[in-house]
Structure formats: C-alpha cells, structure tokens
Amino acid sequence: MPDIDIDAPGKSLLLMGNEAIARGALEAGIGFASSYPGTPSSEILPAIAGVAKKRNIYAQWAVNETVALESAAGAALAGIRSLASMKQNGVQVAIDFLGTLPLRPAGSGLVLVSCDDPEGRNSGSGEMDTRPVAKWLDIPLLEPGDMQEAKDMTKWLFDVSEELDIVCMLRCVSKISHSRGNVVLGELPGIEHKAYFDIKKPARIGSPIGMHMQLLQKIEKARERFESAPFNRYVGPDKPELLIITCGASWLHSQEAVKAMELTDRVGILKLGTLYPLPEKLCESYLGKSRNILVVEEIAPFIERSIMELTANLPALEPRPIFYGKRSGHIKSYGELNPDVVIEAISKIMGVSYQSRDSDYDKQFESAPENYSVTRTGGICPGCSHKAAHWAIKEALKRDGREGFETSDIGCYTNGLGPDGFYVAKTLYCMGGGAGVANGLGNLGQFGFNQPVLAATGDSTFFHAVMPSLVNGVYNQSNFILVVLDNSATSMTGFQPHPGTGQNAMGESAPIVSIEAVCRSLGVRVEVCDPYDIEKTTDILADLMAMESGVRVIIMKRECELLRARRDGPSYKVHVDAALCLGEACVYDNVCRTWHCTALLWNKEEDHAWIDPVICAGCGVCADICPQGAIIKEAVV
Amino acid sequence: MAKQLMKDPLNLIISGVAGQGNVLIAMVIGNALVENGYQVMFGQTFGSNQRGGSVRNYIRISNETKYSPIIPQGHGDIILGMEPIETMRMLKEFGNPNVMTVVNPRAIMSIDSRGGTTEYPDIDKLLADIEKLSSKTWVINATEEAQKMGNPILANVILAGGLIGANILPLEKNSFESLLQERFPKAFEINFKALNRGIELAKS
Numbered sequence: 001m002p003d004i005d006i007d008a009p010g011k012s013l014l015l016m017g018n019e020a021i022a023r024g025a026l027e028a029g030i031g032f033a034s035s036y037p038g039t040p041s042s043e044i045l046p047a048i049a050g051v052a053k054k055r056n057i058y059a060q061w062a063v064n065e066t067v068a069l070e071s072a073a074g075a076a077l078a079g080i081r082s083l084a085s086m087k088q089n090g091v092q093v094a095i096d097f098l099g100t101l102p103l104r105p106a107g108s109g110l111v112l113v114s115c116d117d118p119e120g121r122n123s124g125s126g127e128m129d130t131r132p133v134a135k136w137l138d139i140p141l142l143e144p145g146d147m148q149e150a151k152d153m154t155k156w157l158f159d160v161s162e163e164l165d166i167v168c169m170l171r172c173v174s175k176i177s178h179s180r181g182n183v184v185l186g187e188l189p190g191i192e193h194k195a196y197f198d199i200k201k202p203a204r205i206g207s208p209i210g211m212h213m214q215l216l217q218k219i220e221k222a223r224e225r226f227e228s229a230p231f232n233r234y235v236g237p238d239k240p241e242l243l244i245i246t247c248g249a250s251w252l253h254s255q256e257a258v259k260a261m262e263l264t265d266r267v268g269i270l271k272l273g274t275l276y277p278l279p280e281k282l283c284e285s286y287l288g289k290s291r292n293i294l295v296v297e298e299i300a301p302f303i304e305r306s307i308m309e310l311t312a313n314l315p316a317l318e319p320r321p322i323f324y325g326k327r328s329g330h331i332k333s334y335g336e337l338n339p340d341v342v343i344e345a346i347s348k349i350m351g352v353s354y355q356s357r358d359s360d361y362d363k364q365f366e367s368a369p370e371n372y373s374v375t376r377t378g379g380i381c382p383g384c385s386h387k388a389a390h391w392a393i394k395e396a397l398k399r400d401g402r403e404g405f406e407t408s409d410i411g412c413y414t415n416g417l418g419p420d421g422f423y424v425a426k427t428l429y430c431m432g433g434g435a436g437v438a439n440g441l442g443n444l445g446q447f448g449f450n451q452p453v454l455a456a457t458g459d460s461t462f463f464h465a466v467m468p469s470l471v472n473g474v475y476n477q478s479n480f481i482l483v484v485l486d487n488s489a490t491s492m493t494g495f496q497p498h499p500g501t502g503q504n505a506m507g508e509s510a511p512i513v514s515i516e517a518v519c520r521s522l523g524v525r526v527e528v529c530d531p532y533d534i535e536k537t538t539d540i541l542a543d544l545m546a547m548e549s550g551v552r553v554i555i556m557k558r559e560c561e562l563l564r565a566r567r568d569g570p571s572y573k574v575h576v577d578a579a580l581c582l583g584e585a586c587v588y589d590n591v592c593r594t595w596h597c598t599a600l601l602w603n604k605e606e607d608h609a610w611i612d613p614v615i616c617a618g619c620g621v622c623a624d625i626c627p628q629g630a631i632i633k634e635a636v637v
Numbered sequence: 638m639a640k641q642l643m644k645d646p647l648n649l650i651i652s653g654v655a656g657q658g659n660v661l662i663a664m665v666i667g668n669a670l671v672e673n674g675y676q677v678m679f680g681q682t683f684g685s686n687q688r689g690g691s692v693r694n695y696i697r698i699s700n701e702t703k704y705s706p707i708i709p710q711g712h713g714d715i716i717l718g719m720e721p722i723e724t725m726r727m728l729k730e731f732g733n734p735n736v737m738t739v740v741n742p743r744a745i746m747s748i749d750s751r752g753g754t755t756e757y758p759d760i761d762k763l764l765a766d767i768e769k770l771s772s773k774t775w776v777i778n779a780t781e782e783a784q785k786m787g788n789p790i791l792a793n794v795i796l797a798g799g800l801i802g803a804n805i806l807p808l809e810k811n812s813f814e815s816l817l818q819e820r821f822p823k824a825f826e827i828n829f830k831a832l833n834r835g836i837e838l839a840k841s
Contacts, residue, residue, distance in 0.1 A: 014664075014671040014679070121682070146678075146703055179706035180664070180679040182671055252678070252705040260709055338707040357711030357733040364770060365729055371758045372725050372766075376654065376747035381688035419748060562688070598689050601746050614780055614789040615656075615745060 005051040007188055015183040017176040020147040021113055022047035024154025025083045026055060027186045028109065031193040032075035033059045034068040036464065037493035038087030040177040041115035045085055046496070049505040056191040061496055061505045064431070064464040065090030070097055073110060073167070077204075078195040081109040081158055088116045088128045089430060093465075095133070098167075102139050102218075103211040104204050105165045109158035112139075113170045115177045118298040119336040125410060125430060127334065129300035131171050134276045138215050140168045140222040141276040142231065145251035147181040149273060153231060155186065160225060164218045171275070173298050175249035175336065223277040231273025232282055240268030242350060243290035245283075245303060247272045250296040250337050257342035261354055267346065278306045288317055294345060295325035298337050324349055379420035382599045383565065383617025385558035386413040389485055389531035390421040391595070391625065393454060396541035397424060404452030404545065406483070407441070409434035409466075411458035412492045413485045419596050425456065432457075432465025435482060439469055442478035442551075452545045453480040460490040460498040462515055473551040474522045481544050482553045484515055485531075487560040495563055519553045531556040532621055561617055570618025572633040576609045580630035583607035588627045595622055600631075639674035639700055640807050648708045649696040649806070652727045653719030654745045656688040658793035663694035665820060666797060669812040670698055680706025689748065691723055698807070715805055716771075717796055719779070720745050721763050728770045738771040739799045739839070740764070741792060743780035775803050777838045783831065791831040798835020810836065 004015070004023045015023065022044050025033065033052075035045035049059035058075075062068035065086040072084035086094065091114045098112070120127040134141035142157055144150040154170060161168040205211070226232070235255070236243075244267060246254045251271045258267045270286045272279075287293070287307070295304040304325040311317060324330045330345040331337070340356070347354050365372075380387045390413075397404045408416050408425035409432065416425030427437055438455035457466045462484055470482060490496040497503040499513040519526045525547070527540045537556065544552045565571075584590070584607055592600055592609050599615035600622050602608075609630070611622075620633035649666070653659040660681065667679045678697040683690060697704040713731030718724025718740040728736065742764055744757055768774040777799040783791035794817070800806050801813065813832060821828045 012671060014668050014677055175680060175706045178681055180667055180677070181703055181706075182676055249706065252703065253707070256705040256709065260712075339705050339709040343709065356709065361711075361732065361734055361770075368729075368766065369758055369762075371756055372722070372729070372763070374722055374747065374757060376689070376691045376723075379689050379748045381656070596748055598746055598748055612746070614743070614784070 003051050004047050005055055005188065006185070009185055009187045011185050012182045013185060014180050015147055015151070016043060016178060016180045017144070017147050017150045017172060018043035018115070018178070019047045020150035020183050021085070021154045021170065021172065023183065023185065024151035025111070026051070026188060027151070028155040028158035029081055029189040030083050030158070031057055031080040032072060032082040033057060033085070034062050034071040034082070035085040036062050036065045036068050036090055037460070037490045037496040038090050039493050040117050040174040041085050041087045041090070041113065042493040042496070044113060045505060048083070052506050056193065059505050061498060063499060065093040066097055069094045069101070069112060073101060073106070075195070076110040077107040078197045079108045080193055080195050083111050083113065085113040085115070088114060088130050089125065090114070091130045091133055092128070093431070098133070099137055101167045102137055103215055106161055106167050109162040110167045111154065111157050111161055111170060112167060113154070113172065115172045115174070116299065117174050119174070121174070125428065127299055129302060131275060131302040132300060134169050134171070138219050139276070140164070140166065140219070141171060142168070142273055143171045143248045143275050144176055145248060145271055145273060146176065147179065147183050149231060150176060151183050151186070153273065160222065164221055166215070166218050173248050219277050223279060226274035226277065226279040227282050229274045229279070232271065232279060234268060234270050234286060236268025237265055238289070240266060240290045242267045242292045242294060242346065243286060244269045244294045244296055245272065245307060246270070246296040247275060247303060248298060250298055250342070253337055253339045253342050254296050256339040257346060260339065261343060261346060261352060263346065263350070263352065272303060275303065278310065280310055283307060283310055284314060287311060287314065287321060291319040291321060292349060293321045293323050294330065294349060295323065296331055296337065296342055296345070301326040301333070377418070379418065379596065379598070380412065380415045381562060381617070382597050382615055383561035383619035384412065385487055385531045385556070385561060386415065386485055387420060387597070388534055388621045389413070389483070389537065389556045390416050390424055392531060392534050392537035392541060393424045393483070394422040395534070395538045396545065397452070399538070399542050400452055400545045402451050404454065406454045406456050407434040407438045409457050409461050411461055411485070413456055413458060416456060422594070431461055432469060435466045435469035435473070438480040439473050439476070439478045442473065442480040443476060445479065454483050455480050456483045456485060459484065459486040459488060459500050459515060463499050463513070467518070470519070470551065471522065474524055477550050479548060480551060482551060484553065484555040486515060486555050486557045489560045489563055491560045491562065495560065516555055519555070524551045524553055526553045526555065528555045528557055531558050532619065534621065534624060561619055565617055570636055572618045572620035573636055574611050574616055574618060574620055574623060574631065574633045576611055577630050577632050578606065578608045578610070580628060581608035582628055582630070586628070592622060592626055592631065595625060597622060642698060642700060642807060644714060645701060646697045646699040646704050647714050647807070648712055648731070649698065649715045649717065650708065650713050650727050650731055651694040651696070651717045651719070652723040653692055654723065655683060655690045655692050657719045658790055659692050659719050660694060661820070662793040662797050663696060665813065665816050666806070666808070667696055669808050669816055670696070673808065673812055675699065675807070676701065676703055678703045678706055691726070693727065715800070717800055719793065719796060721760060721767065722758065724767055725763060728767065732770050735772050736770070737773045737803070737805050738767060739775045739777060739796060739803055740767055741779040741796055742776055743778070775799055775839050777835060779835065782834055782838065786827065786831060786834070791827065794828050794831040795835035795838070798832040799839040802836035802839025
C-alpha cells in the first residue's frame with residue numbers, strides 16, 4: 001500500500017489509525033520521532049521511519065519509553081516539532097519524566113501518543129487507561145473518534161502544543177489505532193528544519209510553585225481553546241429523550257447502535273474529542289437537554305466522572321440529570337466495547353426491545369455439537385525457539401528436582417506460562433518485572449529458600465528494563481539465573497530492530513550492543529547456547545542450577561524462525577514414519593503429544609502421529625524429542 | 638461514482654487462523670474498495686501471537702458514512718472463512734438467514750483440539766451445517782489448490798478470487814490486479830494465477 005507521504009491533498013486513502021497519526025505528524029511538519037515498540041502503538045514509528053529520509057525526519061527506536069519521550073522532548077527544546085509514541089504501559093514507564101515535562105516549556109510542538117488496549121488482548125499484561133494520567137499531571141488531552149480524526153487531531157495538537165508551550169497528549173484505543181478507514185489527505189509542509197538551543201535564555205526551570213501556577217494557567221487557556229475545537233460535536237434531536245456522551249471508538253459504536261435501533265429522532269450523541277481539560281461551557285449547553293445521560297467510553301469512567309464533577313458545580317441545572325454508565329452498571333467497566341454493548345444499555349434505559357436476528361436462526365445453534373465452539377488459544381508459533389528453550393528448562397528443572405520455576409516477562413516467551421511453554425513460568429508483571437522479582441526471591445537463602453529461580457527475558461526486554469535488575473543482582477549477590485531468550489528481534493510487536501540487531505529504525509546499519517559482552521563485563525558466569533540443541537541446553541541449565549551462587553546468565557541464541565524462514569525458507573522437511581510410530585501403545589508416554597506444536601498432530605483412526613505440512617515450519621526439533629526416531633527430518637537443500 | 642450496494646452497509650467478515658495471510662488479503666480488498674469510491678471501515682480482532690490464534694477482519698462497506706469497526710451481532714452479509722471452524726464461529730455470532738459464505742474446507746488444528754481437551758468436529762457435518770446456516774455457500778478447496786500450485790500460503794488469494802467469482806462483492810477482477818502487483822511485485826504472476834483459479838472454482 002502507498003507510503004504515507006504521498007503528496008495528494010484531497011485524496012482518500014485507506015489508512016490504519018496509527019498510519020493516520022503518522023500522516024498527521026508529517027502534515028504538522030515534525031522533524032523528530034521516537035518510540036519503543038508496543039502494541040497497539042507499534043505501527044506509528046515505522047510509518048514515519050519509512051519516509052524519514054525523503055521527509056528530512058530523524059526517527060528512532062529508543063531502548064524504552066522513558067528515553068523515547070526524553071529524546072523527543074530534547075529535540076523540541078531545540079525548536080524541532082517532535083513526536084513520541086508508545087503503548088499504555090509505556091506511558092507508565094515514562095511517568096517520572098512525564099511528571100516534570102508539563103511544568104516546563106516544550107520549546108516547540110511536542111506530542112505524546114499513547115495507545116491503550118481495552119481488553120488487554122494485544123499487550124496481555126493488563127488493560128489500563130492513560131487518560132487519568134493526563135488529568136493527574138495536567139497535560140492537554142485529545143482522543144480521536146475515527147481515522148480521519150487521528151490524522152487531523154495529531155496535526156492540530158502540534159499547533160496547540162506550540163501555542164501554549166506545553167507537551168500535549170493524544171490517547172488512542174486499539175479499535176482506532178488498528179482499524180483502517182478512509183482518510184482524506186491534507187497538505188504536506190516544507191521539509192527544512194533548523195535546530196538551535198538558545199543558551200542565552202534563562203534556565204528552563206523555576207520554583208515548583210511558580211511552575212505549577214504557570215501550568216494551571218496553560219490548562220485554562222487550553223480549556224478555552226477546546227471550547228471551539230472542531231472535534232467536539234453533537235448529532236441528534238434538539239430535545240433528546242436520552243443523551244449519550246462518548247469519545248473514541250465508542251462514538252462509532254454509539255452511532256451504529258442508535259441507527260440499528262432506529263432511534264435517531266429520540267437519542268442524541270455528544271461526541272467529545274478534547275477530553276482534558278473538559279470544555280465545560282460546551283458540555284453545560286448539552287447537559288440541560290435531556291434528563292437521561294448515558295456515558296459510553298472504554299476502560300475507566302473518565303468522562304463519566306468529569307461530567308459528574310461538572311454537574312455538581314451546576315446547582316441550577318434543570319432537569320437534574322440521571323447518569324447511566326459504568327457506575328450504574330449499564331456499560332461494562334472492563335474489556336472492549338462494541339455496538340451490541342451500547343444497544344443493550346439503550347434498550348434497558350429506554351425500555352425499547354431489540355432483536356439482533358431472526359429467532360428461528362438462533363434456534364439452529366441449540367442442537368449444534370459442543371465442539372463447534374472449540375477454542376483456539378493462541379500459542380507459540382510452530383518452529384519457535386522459545387518452545388525448544390522451555391522444553392530444556394522443563395527437563396532441567398525436573399532433573400534438579402527442587403521445584404524450581406521461571407519468572408516470565410513481556411514477549412513471545414510469555415507463553416512459558418501456558419501449555420506451549422510447559423507451564424514452567426509462574427509469574428508475569430511488566431517489562432523487566434521477571435528479573436526484578438527474581439532479585440527478591442534470590443535473596444531468601446537465610447529463610448531456607450533453595451528453589452532455583454530462572455528469570456526469563458527477551459533480547460529487546462534485556463535492553464529495555466532488565467539491565468538495572470541484573471546489576472542489582474550482581475551487587476546484592478542474589479541467586480538467580482537470567483535466561484536471555486535472544487531471537488534477535490522484537491518479534492511479538494512486528495520484528496522491530498533493537499540495539500542488539502545491528503540495524504536502526506530507518507533501516508541503516510547501527511553499532512551492535514552485545515548482550516554477552518554486557519553480561520561478561522559484570523563478572524558473572526555467562527553461557528551461550530542454541531536452544532534448538534535441547535540436550536546441550538538442558539545440561540548447561542542443570543549445571544548452572546547446581547552452581548547456586550549469585551547471578552548466572554545463559555543466553556539462548558537463535559534467530560526468530562519466522563524471520564529466518566521468510567528469508568531462507570524452511571530448514572527441514574519433517575514427516576512421521578507411520579510404521580515406526582508406536583501409536584497409543586508408545587512406551588515413551590507419547591512424548592510428542594506433550595510437545596504442543598500445532599503442526600504435530602494425531603491420526604486417531606490409524607493410531608499414529610502425523611505432521612501437517614501446511615503448518616509445519618520445518619525447525620526439525622520434534623525429530624530430536626521422539627526417542628523412537630519415528631519423526632524424520634530431511635535437510636532442505 | 639461508487640456503484641449502489643445490495644445493502645448499506647455491506648458487512649464482510651474475513652476469518653481464519655493467524656499465519657494464513659488473512660489480514661493481508663483483507664487489506665487488498667479494503668484498498669480496492671476505497672479506490673472504487675466506497676467508504677470503508679475495516680476492524681480486526683486478533684491475539685498477541687503471530688501464528689495460531691483466531692483472526693477476524695470486519696470490513697464495513699458503505700456509500701454514505703463510516704460504521705463501527707465491529708459488526709453488530711447477527712449483521713454479517715458475507716463471510717469469507719479461511720478455515721471451517723472459524724467460519725462456524727462467525728456464523729454463530731454474525732450469521733442470519735441471508736448471509737452468504739465462501740469457505741475453505743481445510744481444517745487447522747488448534748493447540749486445544751490437538752492437545753486433547755476438545756476434539757475437532759467432523760468436517761463433513763461441519764460443512765453441511767455451514768451450508769444450512771447460509772443462504773448461499775461456495776466451498777473452495779483453496780489450501781489443496783494452493784498446495785498444487787506449490788505454496789499453501791496462496792490459499793488466501795485463491796479465496797479472494799472465490800469472492801470475485803461468486804460475484805457478491807462490488808469489485809471487479811481488474812481492481813485487484815494492480816493491487817496484487819503492488820503488494821507482490823516479485824510474485825505477481827503466481828498470485829495472479831491463484832486469483833484466477835479462485836474465480837474459476839467459484840464459478841464451477
């Protein structure tokens with residue numbers, strides 16, 4: 001599909017919300033963009049980096065979100081419009097810096113894009129709402145209601161940021177960031193930028209009270225600016241029986257719900273785009289229109305509480321509104337919303353019945369076999385080295401026999417918690433949390449704790465947040481094994497490069513920071529192995545566990561099989577020799593069936609294992625785990 | 638400029654298993670629709686894994702306005718199912734007496750069905766039920782055909798051809814050609830062949 005820098009004002013393109021944000025940044029004339037990969041924000045930086053050279057932009061993958069935001073703030077100080085983008089958890093990583101940022105002048109336009117993941121489907125570790133962060137720290141906040149707005153708001157926000165000289169925030173949810181819709185392109189500005197930091201200006205910090213007072217003045221100015229923002233609008237009758245107040249993707253769900261229920265002449269929708277500070281006068285003008293108010297938004301009751309707060313300050317408001325939303329239980333307080341959630345809420349409030357489809361059609365499912373709803377839990381990809389790594393960990397833990405376990409972290413290897421990783425992992429927090437908790441567990445010897453602790457980390461996570469924990473462990477002589485599952489990519493978010501890969505965001509070659517050299521410089525024992533070699537990996541692990549003193553590191557190095565196979569094709573053709581396979585009577589307890597690969601299947605009728613050639617990635621590791629030698633791998637030449 | 642639709646919005650669902658290339662084909666279809674002047678909203682639901690999980694793409698096509706990225710329950714018009722149980726899953730949520738289905742009958746086991754917690758249903762019965770729940774069904778042996786052509790990944794383009802051959806999308810073959818060329822500059826010929834094979838299969 002075309003690059004996002006096509007110079008065709010007025011043309012309608014199908015853009016992903018994240019690409020639209022990137023396009024908006026181009027139309028705003030940014031010169032600097034920085035990010036750390038994190039779903040659902042991952043596509044913004046590559047869209048910019050892909051056209052960086054043509055547009056005279058500098059784009060980088062930072063090692064983590066704090067550095068990403070700090071870098072962008074630094075560039076803005078020298079007069080370059082800058083964008084920092086990250087997932088919800090990233091904002092939490094960056095909060096220390098972010099807490100000081102709005103108190104200081106931005107210099108030039110500075111926009112932070114935060115992509116939240118209602119349902120936590122994509123990022124896995126939780127569903128968090130970053131809008132309260134903006135209110136907490138006093139940062140002007142916008143949220144787009146479709147892809148067109150994602151572009152237009154980003155551009156507009158750079159102007160606001162520059163006018164008020166303060167960092168501004170754009171919050172986006174998965175269903176806007178990752179959905180695609182028509183976006184009408186605007187004009188692209190020139191690409192000349194001049195960076196200069198004026199050392200003659202007084203230092204950019206004042207007294208905390210002075211800075212705080214200034215910040216509050218800026219927020220009031222932003223509120224005035226937001227009263228007439230083009231992103232707040234109302235659709236519906238003059239005196240609606242029900243007023244919906246909404247933002248983000250919930251705006252699209254709400255419109256659809258009202259339309260599907262044929263209630264467009266009875267229900268009004270106030271769609272807000274500027275969420276903090278709230279445009280109070282505008283909201284006030286609609287609050288009196290209806291007694292019944294339903295707030296529809298994802299994750300936290302952010303608008304709901306802001307509107308209630310405002311109403312408390314409007315004693316003369318008549319009629320006094322009845323609020324429906326999360327507090328009343330009409331809109332769920334967790335998970336992603338959709339048109340049906342809104343339909344149900346409206347239905348309950350207004351007493352209007354709604355049928356999604358013919359009831360006879362529904363009845364046909366009543367007699368359907370139970371396995372028609374067979375689940376499809378996502379797992380480790382066929383061929384993934386993390387599976388082999390976890391098999392070795394499982395075997396080594398069994399051999400050690402002291403109930404050792406893995407503390408997991410964020411990445412594909414999080415699957416270590418499930419059947420695909422043979423349940424060896426027992427904890428999961430945030431980036432770096434695995435090595436962090438291992439530090440504590442590893443210092444419990446005086447209380448009789450002797451279970452081996454293996455802290456898992458990926459290569460990208462190692463640079464992001466594990467290095468401080470590693471240093472802490474060495475310094476405090478904590479007993480744990482750091483298992484670096486180095487697949488030379490940030491695979492889960494789309495194979496972005498990082499300091500260990502030798503490539504930067506713009507596709508140029510970059511210095512390689514060696515994880516092995518970093519670890520060796522700390523004076524700890526470091527082992528490097530290929531996790532596909534299960535036997536050797538198991539032996540090394542068992543030996544490291546027996547050593548039991550201080551931090552030990554094992555780097556399991558094997559390039560992500562998806563990347564490797566995309567470039568070189570499969571390594572092996574693998575099949576099961578049905579004559580050799582022992583079937584259910586297998587004396588090795590059908591070990592292949594516990595390997596949990598979606599390509600290694602069981603033929604019940606003929607009583608033997610078989611390999612689905614459509615799914616098999618050709619790693620050949622399963623051939624090594626069948627003691628009977630019934631799985632045959634032939635090298636592809 | 639864009640042709641009148643048989644229904645507005647026209648709701649297309651493309652469902653399958655991560656790794657089948659279903660997002661890619663949904664993008665080609667979405668782009669072709671925008672180039673033909675339609676308003677498109679294209680939402681997706683998938684997990685954090687690159688392979689193996691359920692993937693669904695919702696494409697809302699309209700002459701008027703943008704709709705939600707998620708189709709309301711029971712409002713599917715066309716289902717392109719790249720895998721049979723994923724097709725049934727979509728019928729259960731979005732099916733109705735008018736829904737039309739293009740389905741690839743090749744099963745892909747999930748970690749749950751192969752691990753023994755649930756058994757994958759009988760394919761023949763499953764396909765018969767899919768036909769019963771659809772006003773019209775096209776069974777396209779896309780994986781089998783793709784394997785014959787040398788690479789199972791071509792199944793997605795064959796199925797897109799199936800949609801064109803079934804003549805249920807407001808798109809002509811030629812609006813696909815240039816997009817395929819753009820997307821697969823090196824492998825255009827084989828993908829074009831796959832598209833034509835899908836069209837043939839839907840028409841036969």
